Amino acid sequence: MAEAQSAARRAVAEREDVARHYRKVRQATEALCEPLATEDYGLQTMPDVSPVKWHIAHTSWFFETFILLPNLRTYPVFDPAFDHLFNSYYLTHGTPFLRAQRGFLSRPTVARVQDYRRAVDDAMLALIAHADSTTWRRVEPLLELGLNHEQQHQELILTDLKHAFAHNPLWPAYRSDLRSPPLRDAPPQGWCELADGLIECGHAGPGFAYDNEQPRHRVWLGACAIAQRPVTNAEYLEFIDDGGYREPRWWLSEGWSTLLDEGWRSPLYWQRRDDEWWQFTLGGMRPLDPAAPVCHVSHFEADAFAAWAGQRLPREAEWEACAQQVGADPRAAGTNLRDADHLQPVAAAAVGAPNQLFGDVWEWTASPYIAYPGFRRPDGPVGEYNGKFMSGQLVLRGGSCATPADHIRASYRNFFHPGDRWQFSGIRLAEDR
Amino acid sequence: MAEAQSAARRAVAEREDVARHYRKVRQATEALCEPLATEDYGLQTMPDVSPVKWHIAHTSWFFETFILLPNLRTYPVFDPAFDHLFNSYYLTHGTPFLRAQRGFLSRPTVARVQDYRRAVDDAMLALIAHADSTTWRRVEPLLELGLNHEQQHQELILTDLKHAFAHNPLWPAYRSDLRSPPLRDAPPQGWCELADGLIECGHAGPGFAYDNEQPRHRVWLGACAIAQRPVTNAEYLEFIDDGGYREPRWWLSEGWSTLLDEGWRSPLYWQRRDDEWWQFTLGGMRPLDPAAPVCHVSHFEADAFAAWAGQRLPREAEWEACAQQVGADPRAAGTNLRDADHLQPVAAAAVGAPNQLFGDVWEWTASPYIAYPGFRRPDGPVGEYNGKFMSGQLVLRGGSCATPADHIRASYRNFFHPGDRWQFSGIRLAEDR
Amino acid sequence: MAEAQSAARRAVAEREDVARHYRKVRQATEALCEPLATEDYGLQTMPDVSPVKWHIAHTSWFFETFILLPNLRTYPVFDPAFDHLFNSYYLTHGTPFLRAQRGFLSRPTVARVQDYRRAVDDAMLALIAHADSTTWRRVEPLLELGLNHEQQHQELILTDLKHAFAHNPLWPAYRSDLRSPPLRDAPPQGWCELADGLIECGHAGPGFAYDNEQPRHRVWLGACAIAQRPVTNAEYLEFIDDGGYREPRWWLSEGWSTLLDEGWRSPLYWQRRDDEWWQFTLGGMRPLDPAAPVCHVSHFEADAFAAWAGQRLPREAEWEACAQQVGADPRAAGTNLRDADHLQPVAAAAVGAPNQLFGDVWEWTASPYIAYPGFRRPDGPVGEYNGKFMSGQLVLRGGSCATPADHIRASYRNFFHPGDRWQFSGIRLAEDR
């Protein structure tokens, strides 16, 4: 009986932990909104960019739709119209509102969406506290997914706002209080050597991971070397100054035609003023730091740079093997993830051990984003979360200066189209041995 | 000396009249904004639509740029960045910000644009009060142009908001206090007969008119008849029900291909729900009133309807001759211009004399918008106001339920592209005699 | 009885005249094809351009469809599939094959289309010879229309081939035997003065004219002057050298945006080589003749040039009044219509009387192409011939170096979109008096 009581107490304590974590993640989203004017919440500067208001509503819709409605009988739908408006892409659930028109929704207002968040939070916290154990077994994995989903949208809020503000000739700073990061020299480049052999890749064991990181599986790797730090702005400028954007031979065929169509001559957000390069940041327009990792490059640019440098991009399994080998840890001191609050890449501090695998910039790999051997899409609408995007995109690894520190891990697979540049994406080189 | 004093007093009184008028027009713009949430100010649902915030800033920019800066030496530019942001299309003045991206400007905020308006108003009122007579002679015609320009944008604020709200599945009402207009039968159709002969067309004499209404000139007209009221929704429904949108023979070739490209099956803002037609209005979604003039049709639809009806659209000179002949007056009681505050077309009340020439709907004519004989573009940037648009558009006459009553006159020429439907545009028929 | 015989003889002679004319027009089409390689017959370089093979089949389809099938009971359809393939735009007759894909039809082969022409010709000549008088009354106007239609396509064969060959870097000459026209100075510009007054405009009386030239009707014209010859290449070069293509103030708004979209910097088919201007002609690449009329300009360019020159384009009624006043005659010696076999504009020979109203270049007017007062579309599919295109185009007058001399007249209204440049289109100036 004492045992039963103590089990019950453990269960209660566990639920309280979950509730605390839930609140923390949700509040982090709201904290990101604090610097915004009401007018900023509605901006959509391209179909890939969603308004902040939509992000904060959609993440609530996720909890409401996939957790509250199936599991909390007393939950009254906050507004039946929201199911259409804030469904992102779950076609087996319903018909989402047109993505490219999310910016057309001045209503619901910001205030009403905040009410929506509060209503969902109240219900979620009630469910967390009081769900019976059968329900809880169903709810818990979805809750974990929902919070990770929310963190992904936290990063998107930052990247989407950066894109939106960059289209305003006033160059508004998202955070006027954001200080410029320390200027220092980049450490000299070095290599992390990987011997050939069978490695294991992907997630297994405890802890959360997305379906697309699973199952853990064997991969044969040839011997290779992975650069100890990302390519810097100074190194990338050499490529530009050597005519890199005018020379088709460095480029993939589709990269070259994209360059011509888009008129690319430098990474996104760079601007040349009187012979000086500047870059637009979440703190406003700033001089380019030559020692910081180059950022906002497409896969095409990363690949062309590597070709010009006589090297190549790492495969994702190589990247993961490297991270395993050096014991890379996203929580290590000095890691420039979002919690460091720079919100832009910063020059590496240390020399020696592989550095900046986590944080600063998402690192384009040479690997198309496809299913791991043995992957199966989950049943139900949540099966659309990752699997249906396994076409035409490439894997990026390691998180960026906009990624929450407790959201990233060595097996994490991010993915974007090869021409995408609005994420904090950069370059790490590799070569065969 | 008494004479001089009395002249001075007259001059002062005249300036006070102007100031009063200036304040009234500017306040009318602000009154239109009262029902808006901050989020509504930034909506842009197509390149032709501008955000309300942009309208209220641009009209101030017009006064600042063309009047204050050249004429009030003490005027400090409110914000040098605004010249780029709020220039609409004056290429001889500078490089306007991209029209299609006006919705990307969350900054300046609404509050700051309101400050801008106030600063411009203060300076304008000071200039009106204190300009010496030489300056005044330069300023006065531009001021009159600026106020008429502001009134045009007042109408656009309404049409653009209607377009924007119509893209939101919540169907927000711009004015939830707007009552549905009275239901009554449409009077039977009749004809206003015009004999053949030389008429005079265009503006001459005192009173403001745009350059494009001038010079007054002679036109030979053949005998014809002009319908006594616009085509009603019920009449237009007969066209739809007779397969009008499926039958190419009624349509101009470019009309038919536009219909196919856009998937037109009814006027804009119509919606069929369970065998009933509804229409979206500035007061929200409402049942279609069969007796009210059909609205939000393109020139292509107006022309096809006329062909189906065995008639034609009037030429603009015929319309103007008709208005002259019947002594049409926009200030006549019962005229449904904006001041009537219906903000949607309403069934005609009276029988007999030609009706609704002013108000309810802009009436598509058969006349392409081109220069009158003897027209010359004014010098300077203001020369871009009208003349450069004389290509590819058609003239509409008579004003609509969104047009200020003191803004419209018989010689007024509005113009839109033949596929445009977001203005309050309707159909009046004509036939040869 | 002798009278009846003589009437019969006259009828036979009349039919023989018609047959002779029919043969002559049809053979003229075939003569245009003589310089072609089989491969040239299939070229389609933009949707507006049709392959020569399509032109020669479509003109036969016109006779087959609108004359033979309804009037010659014994006529066996040559190939039932052709009705779909060679219908241009008669939606009330059937579903035309996609215009932009006419170049995809390698079959029927050229030889088979030539067989089709012969079969249609045989049947047509039989019908002309033997139709009873009731049938003949029905057939005759359609036959006249069909032959004029064929002549229009003869001109299109030349303009379309020029466009097609201009897209081949080999710059093939359509006619390698075509000699360069005589070089001579352009006569000085002069003016033809027109007093104000009521004029009559449009076709009436005997002789063929299209429906769109009718009815003849009165127009009031203000006093004006029409230039005595078209603008020359040398004059147009001054506009270019004065920065005309870089200065928005001369351009209509849609003209300027078209210029930017298309990258226009000179008329179509001009090419700069080592500081010399060349132009592509049907005789191959040739040095630009400064004295010849400028050609292959859009309405936008014509209008911009006129604005730069401080003048304007003539209205179509002014052009027609001028042609009437000076007694312009397309058959006058030295007129550069197709029969002169230059196939490019040539410098005017004479000074004094208005010149080159016919031939050399189609002259853009300021007049949008709309219905004349009293115009009614004919019944049946032929009603689609002209009327449905009365939207978005402008009238050109006078014929070009590619127009058959017996096809043009003072009332003739050609029409193209304001951005079109592949016709032999040029500029004649006008000004108010």
Next chain:
Amino acid sequence: MAEAQSAARRAVAEREDVARHYRKVRQATEALCEPLATEDYGLQTMPDVSPVKWHIAHTSWFFETFILLPNLRTYPVFDPAFDHLFNSYYLTHGTPFLRAQRGFLSRPTVARVQDYRRAVDDAMLALIAHADSTTWRRVEPLLELGLNHEQQHQELILTDLKHAFAHNPLWPAYRSDLRSPPLRDAPPQGWCELADGLIECGHAGPGFAYDNEQPRHRVWLGACAIAQRPVTNAEYLEFIDDGGYREPRWWLSEGWSTLLDEGWRSPLYWQRRDDEWWQFTLGGMRPLDPAAPVCHVSHFEADAFAAWAGQRLPREAEWEACAQQVGADPRAAGTNLRDADHLQPVAAAAVGAPNQLFGDVWEWTASPYIAYPGFRRPDGPVGEYNGKFMSGQLVLRGGSCATPADHIRASYRNFFHPGDRWQFSGIRLAEDR
């Protein structure tokens, strides 16, 4: 000395073998052209499709540019203009003529391109016969590449003609003498089991292979099974009849949006007539054979079918391991490669051993087309041959009914975009064990 003589004789014999092979491959191209009318040589129905005339010129340009000009001093360029016209995509060599406009080139005529081929052949045969041994060492690998390149274009001639003829409502048969293949039941589906383990993948050793098949390298494969024959039309019809084209859950996200954009409802070239399915073939329109492999499906359709079937597409290494394990041989009797002269997929004859790995249809794999570990692009323009296309495409294996039998091998990697359907592409299923 006898030895030297015998070596010399061997060298001569070897050259004669090469010459014989050269002639054979070149003549095979010309044989493909025999059924064509002159008009057929110029068809280009989409940018991916090239006119036959362009194919036969380009393959000659390849020999002229990469072999004759650098190695045969006496070779006179046939026509200097051809270097621009017939360069496909070698940007490091020069500026290719616009791909989408290849159909605009009526000149050079077919006859002249045939002369070009003869001139190149004469020079090539002279070079083959007389090149000194140093030159020969340089020439030989390029010659082998050139002949393989020519064979690729032979297949494209067939696929491109099929696309072109399918756009003609006359449905012309490329080969009217082509008999329908034998009708027979498809063998029941079975599985080829592959155990897990390290395999070797890619080409090594003697015999030609493209750079992209190299280097041979190790891959770890999990246990899986590969279907014994491709999916049949009957099986694919079940997917269609089960609503496969209306159900987003089977589709990749980009597949679903492509389906909506393109209006896909069946494989390319299928047509429903009175409840019967027909398919367009190189022998004209024929009833669909239910037992034949489904063909002309995109990767998106192949992937959706596999998802619906509860299976997946094979990875390319699995396909290659399977081919190795069963000893698949493209020269085995009954293999339906081009030499079988069916030119359409045919139902499998045999039961049991894995079948149709070679021939019938190219089989979409799940593998994006990327570089093998250790791959390096060759130096010089030939380095553009394969490497620059390693982005956004997927690997297909096994050759089709249009592939020359001596052109295909187990390591051969073909690649197309996931939405491409105009190749003879089909589906083989796989599943994990």
